[in-house]
Amino acid sequence: MILCSNRQWQHLCVVILLSFSAVKCEVIDNEIHKLAYIDDECELPDKLRKEIHSYQPIVNKIADEVLNGRFAGDTYNTLSEFIDTFGPRYSGTKSLENAIDFMNEKLKEVGLENVHTENATIPNWQRGFESAQLVQPHPQNLPMLGIGPSPATPAGGIVADVVVVESFDELNSLSDDAVRGKIVVFVPVWVSYEVTVEYRVFGASRAARKGAAAALIRSIAPFSIGSPHAGWQLYEDDVVQIPAACITVEDAEMLKRIYRRGVPITIRLEMNAKSFEPFVSRNTVGELQGHTYPVDKKVVVLCGHLDSWDVGVGAMDDGGGAFISWKAVEYLKKLNLRPARTIRAILWTGEEPAVAGAGEYQRGHAATEKEEFNFFIESDIGTFEPLGLDFAGNSDAECVIKEILKLMTPLNATSFATPMQGGPDIDLWTSRGFPGASLLNKNDKYFWFHHTYGDSMLIENSEYLDKAAALFAASAYIIADLSIDMPRDLQ
Amino acid sequence: MILCSNRQWQHLCVVILLSFSAVKCEVIDNEIHKLAYIDDECELPDKLRKEIHSYQPIVNKIADEVLNGRFAGDTYNTLSEFIDTFGPRYSGTKSLENAIDFMNEKLKEVGLENVHTENATIPNWQRGFESAQLVQPHPQNLPMLGIGPSPATPAGGIVADVVVVESFDELNSLSDDAVRGKIVVFVPVWVSYEVTVEYRVFGASRAARKGAAAALIRSIAPFSIGSPHAGWQLYEDDVVQIPAACITVEDAEMLKRIYRRGVPITIRLEMNAKSFEPFVSRNTVGELQGHTYPVDKKVVVLCGHLDSWDVGVGAMDDGGGAFISWKAVEYLKKLNLRPARTIRAILWTGEEPAVAGAGEYQRGHAATEKEEFNFFIESDIGTFEPLGLDFAGNSDAECVIKEILKLMTPLNATSFATPMQGGPDIDLWTSRGFPGASLLNKNDKYFWFHHTYGDSMLIENSEYLDKAAALFAASAYIIADLSIDMPRDLQ
Known part of the structure; x- marks a missing residue:
């Protein structure tokens, strides 16, 4: 089971099976x-x-x-x-x-x-005003969509340095000090929706465990024309709920290239999302x-x-x-x-x-x-x-x-x-x-x-x-x- | 010549040929x-x-x-x-x-x-904050991009009823009273960039001649994933420069369908664009x-x-x-x-x-x-x-x-x-x-x-x-x- 194979998440998978089956806890093997x-x-x-x-x-x-x-x-x-x-x-x-x-x-x-x-x-989660901009190495608007039920950023938004990872394994290989206070950008390789969506569902929680300030996720899509994709996520019970959004495939891949060259990246993120009754x-x-x-x-x-x-x-x-x-x-x-x-x-x-x-x-x-x-x-x-x-x-x-x-x-x-x-x-x-x-x-x-x-x-x-x-x-x-x-x- | 075939626009085509050849004033015949x-x-x-x-x-x-x-x-x-x-x-x-x-x-x-x-x-035209929303028949955000060098709307934006046309001929068939104060939405059939771009280039001027408050144009594209397209336009010398923007192919086609059913449409448009020196x-x-x-x-x-x-x-x-x-x-x-x-x-x-x-x-x-x-x-x-x-x-x-x-x-x-x-x-x-x-x-x-x-x-x-x-x-x-x-x- 893809999402459920990791012992750490098996308790969540019960929740998912019962109330969140958009993310399927089954063996989705394209060969089968x-x-x-x-x-x-x-x-x-x-x-x-x-x-x-x-x-x-x-x-x-x-x-x-x-x-x-x-x-x-x-x-x-x-x-x-x-x-x-x-x-x-x-x-x-x-x-x-x-x-x-x-x-x-x-x-x-x-x-x-x-x-x-x-x-x-x-x-009843409403996104309100939200925006993201690349600050360094150059100014650029980053089209994005907050993913429910993300909380808001502090008023006025946050500006933070960026850590880019391609996988949870890569995130886990980093020290908490390297992640604390940063915006973690997840840029997984697209495999299939069933496989790759775990980064949207669990990305914020995993980043929060290491003290990240926010999580941005490559939209869960194989192809894009500058289109961010919305979606739902799951905050684990024992983590701080940090703001999370999807950015476009194009921008995520750009950030990954920049980061791999060792160039510092800074992003400004503002979200006014709110969960109502x-x-x-x-x-x-x-x-x-x-x-x-x-x-x-x-x-x-x-x-x-x-x-x-x-x-x-x-x-x-x-x-x-x-x-x-x-x-x-x-x-x-x-x-x-x-x-x-x-x-x-x-x-x-x-x-x-x-x-x-x-x-x-x-x-x-x-x-x-x-x-x-x-x-x-x-x-x-x-x-x-x-x-x-x-x-x-x-x-x-x-x-x-x-x-x-x-x-x-x-x-x-x-x-x-x-x-x-x-x-x-x-x-x-x-x-x-x-x-x-x-x-x-x-x-x-x-x-x-x-x-x-x-x-x-x-x-x-x-x-x-x-x-x-x-x-x-x-x-x-x-x-x-x-x-x-x-x-x-x-x- | 496609853009120049109409006598009314021949003086503009001289300008275009000299300074605006992104819009080609030539016979672009796909058969040739x-x-x-x-x-x-x-x-x-x-x-x-x-x-x-x-x-x-x-x-x-x-x-x-x-x-x-x-x-x-x-x-x-x-x-x-x-x-x-x-x-x-x-x-x-x-x-x-x-x-x-x-x-x-x-x-x-x-x-x-x-x-x-x-x-x-x-x-040096800068778009600033801009947004559009469908107000009636239902609330919906309309992704858009202002087209240069559009002026701003009045502060706080405008709310106006909508006239949808598929062609300049259809616009011309309407009385000025039917268009005055309205937002004209151009939804031309996509033929090719060279042919269809005339609606982005001349749409605002043509709508302004009939007293429109603003023009929204179906993005000049054959395919879209909710992506508005930017672009440049040409205000004719003798018209009021009204705000103009491109909306997505999807939303333009939706507005056309609604309008053809006789259902009233209202849109709110706000643009803070400005032309600097x-x-x-x-x-x-x-x-x-x-x-x-x-x-x-x-x-x-x-x-x-x-x-x-x-x-x-x-x-x-x-x-x-x-x-x-x-x-x-x-x-x-x-x-x-x-x-x-x-x-x-x-x-x-x-x-x-x-x-x-x-x-x-x-x-x-x-x-x-x-x-x-x-x-x-x-x-x-x-x-x-x-x-x-x-x-x-x-x-x-x-x-x-x-x-x-x-x-x-x-x-x-x-x-x-x-x-x-x-x-x-x-x-x-x-x-x-x-x-x-x-x-x-x-x-x-x-x-x-x-x-x-x-x-x-x-x-x-x-x-x-x-x-x-x-x-x-x-x-x-x-x-x-x-x-x-x-x-x-x-x-």
């Missing part, structure tokens, strides 16, 4: 995570295989109506108007609550059932209730999050994901495709600050979760061209999902991958053995835009949203309608 | 501007052809020494240290003058001859003096500009271009390759504000220019992978350049293109019949980074800089050493 086109290694009972294949006409109908029929373009258009109306939907803002009110009405309007909200208390927001829920089983049992969840960062408008993270989730349910309803089990769309609040909305939902439903949930599907890693599903669960469930994906040829989305990446909200369940899946999509540029001012409708594509909504509708319908519950090994 | 791999349509005299081909061993020697020998990696390393030492080199700043002082010493240190500076008075800066000159002709006659110029915008560090625009220019001269000197005519490296100051540095140089040398200059070579459109040369001049000169390019196979840079794009400084001469060329390179992403915080050393590539420096050295040497002067038809 390969797209596997469907093969026949699974030996499903013939009856079940036939049953699954009997849904092909329904998949075809969904695909046809969503891609070419009355729903074509609808997801994009609805998303665009939503994004343009509410803009950034940042935790603690009126815009987010307005957006939740709107969605609550919208889900009722389009015919979803049992539409309601469930309260969730989420962090946690805010009571709401998760938004709407259903297509099952015709056979109790409506609150064996539920198939489709979900994404409504909240966004305060920079960008969250069209990619996670407007697209949230919208394909509830649009899939709307389309099934309008196509009169009511399955045996309930399909529940959940639009999370407060995902960005430590998966807070889903965390409270999970705790609130913990007593009933074994009976309540059958399968979880999430989209929070882009709605680029859909490829298939990214699975989490046991080998029996894996075989069922693989068989279902064979039906998705009309969507050109038959790919299967595992272990699941990019399901930060449902990871609260899948990490404990509940089966689930995340939208597998051509998201190789996802982290170019993630948590930046570039997260906009220009990333979204109408055809891809249609395909993703159809894939979610068809997959959820089959899983919710099958004669078997999804196999699982609960921990 | 094609890479033409060398063919044999030119019928050069056999003797001249043989003479040109006699330089192949010299080209090979240059290529070998610069790509694989003692100079390999030197241009990148020297540029990186320069960029990291001085940072943004914006007109009117101490950083630019420090950089010029440094280069003056550096050119002497590496052995260039007649190293000196020539004064040039350049605009013009600043006396310096062009930096160094030579490898010719062994046959008078050292101040028939000069072959290699050039780029040292100044940059105040955002980004100008590694691409135009650190790379400036450095391959003087490095080419240094390498020739160190290889004892002294040609018949003088090769002169010129590192322009104040290119970004209206080509001011080269403009003053041109005027200062106007009396002698016919005898003084034989050929101009510039790099100011990127130093990505070199392809060859982008030519301006008559058909005889074209045939000579095509023949010279045949020798550049060791650099894999034998491509010829015309008409020349991306030679804003030398356009002061080539637009009047002097022959010249610009570095042809794989710069399809140039305008992703142009005038943004993303203009950094991460764009530059050591191997490409070596190839470009070698191409400049070899081309300049042959042109400066040939038995013939470069053919030309002066206007």
Whole structure:
């Protein structure tokens, strides 16, 4: 386990697993995570295989109506108007609550059932004015974004000498005297989000342990056009909380070059960030209730999050994901495709600050979760061209999902991958053995835009949203309608 | 002529041609501007052809020494240290003058001859604090960069309703009453820099004619990660100078969508920009003096500009271009390759504000220019992978350049293109019949980074800089050493 392999941090990983699964405490091995086109290694009972294949006409109908029929373009258009109306939907803002009110009405309007909200208390960290400038060796503005829940600097900002490190090992190799009172700039080599994000999450705490005055982190991104990336971090319990922000990839690499030449660096940092009392927001829920089983049992969840960062408008993270989730349910309803089990769309609040909305939902439903949930599907890693599903669960469930994906040829989305990446909200369940899946999509540029001012409708594509909504509708319908519950090994 | 086709603006185009050639008043027809791999349509005299081909061993020697020998990696390393030492080199700043002082010493240190500076008075516009926010239909920060030489807004900023237009035609179709007191947002479709930049250059003036309070322009770029682009504009003589800035591609497109839906838009804009007295800066000159002709006659110029915008560090625009220019001269000197005519490296100051540095140089040398200059070579459109040369001049000169390019196979840079794009400084001469060329390179992403915080050393590539420096050295040497002067038809 990457973040959890170090004994020192294992206690934190428990916290992360429960409330902060945006940072995944799993073995994320890119060598393992390969797209596997469907093969026949699974030996499903013939009856079940036939049953699954009997849904092909329904998949075809969904695909046809969503891609070419009355729903074509609808997801994009609805998303665009939503994004343009509410803009950034940042935790603690009126815009987010307005957006939740709107969605609550919208889900009722389009015919979803049992539409309601469930309260969730989420962090309320506001960045306020913030800026950074290189002072020595030359004056230069350094675009930056404070990372939540960083405290403010002292009024008027701080001016401090800089220590640049590429890794925690390098930081640890320095004496406390070499770091005390300095600004530590972390410039890790980009490996992948899952690997490199540990510098954003733990950088400030590690620097604080050595007495640093502040931490600046190379934005967690493989490519940049001078774009700082926001994000959330974790202060360990026993350290001084020092100000922390992400700077651009370009400036971080520049500082590293300068530092390696032995040239002294001084930076001025000013942040007026503040953590207010946690805010009571709401998760938004709407259903297509099952015709056979109790409506609150064996539920198939489709979900994404409504909240966004305060920079960008969250069209990619996670407007697209949230919208394909509830649009899939709307389309099934309008196509009169009511399955045996309930399909529940959940639009999370407060995902960005430590998966807070889903965390409270999970705790609130913990007593009933074994009976309540059958399968979880999430989209929070882009709605680029859909490829298939990214699975989490046991080998029996894996075989069922693989068989279902064979039906998705009309969507050109038959790919299967595992272990699941990019399901930060449902990871609260899948990490404990509940089966689930995340939208597998051509998201190789996802982290170019993630948590930046570039997260906009220009990333979204109408055809891809249609395909993703159809894939979610068809997959959820089959899983919710099958004669078997999804196999699982609960921990 | 694109900018000059409208009679109303022809008087301005004279100004532009003389002092603002970053905006090219030529037919820039992408259909014409094609890479033409060398063919044999030119019928050069056999003797001249043989003479040109006699330089192949010299080209090979240059290529070998610069790509694989003692100079390999030197241009990148020297540029990186320069960029990291001085940072943004914006007109009117101490950083630019420090950089010029440094280069003056550096050119002497590496052995260039007649190293000196020539004064040039350049605009001194400083942006100060600036910000823009969407007020209605939802609150949102709008990253922006004021465009020079915009005036400030009234103290405390302005709050105004918005009119969005996609074109000057659309603006002109509106009544003055519909525009008066409003902020006009220009959201032109991106065609190419040369075409679309007219909205940045003339947008504020056109909006002011209709009584607008300010103009915001979609950044002149084909792709963005929430990155506003700076730039220069031209206030027409007879209009009120209103505040003007570029906003991001993402936000401009959002505003267009909202406006097209008929939803009212309000924006708050605050700019504290100020134009100070013009600043006396310096062009930096160094030579490898010719062994046959008078050292101040028939000069072959290699050039780029040292100044940059105040955002980004100008590694691409135009650190790379400036450095391959003087490095080419240094390498020739160190290889004892002294040609018949003088090769002169010129590192322009104040290119970004209206080509001011080269403009003053041109005027200062106007009396002698016919005898003084034989050929101009510039790099100011990127130093990505070199392809060859982008030519301006008559058909005889074209045939000579095509023949010279045949020798550049060791650099894999034998491509010829015309008409020349991306030679804003030398356009002061080539637009009047002097022959010249610009570095042809794989710069399809140039305008992703142009005038943004993303203009950094991460764009530059050591191997490409070596190839470009070698191409400049070899081309300049042959042109400066040939038995013939470069053919030309002066206007």
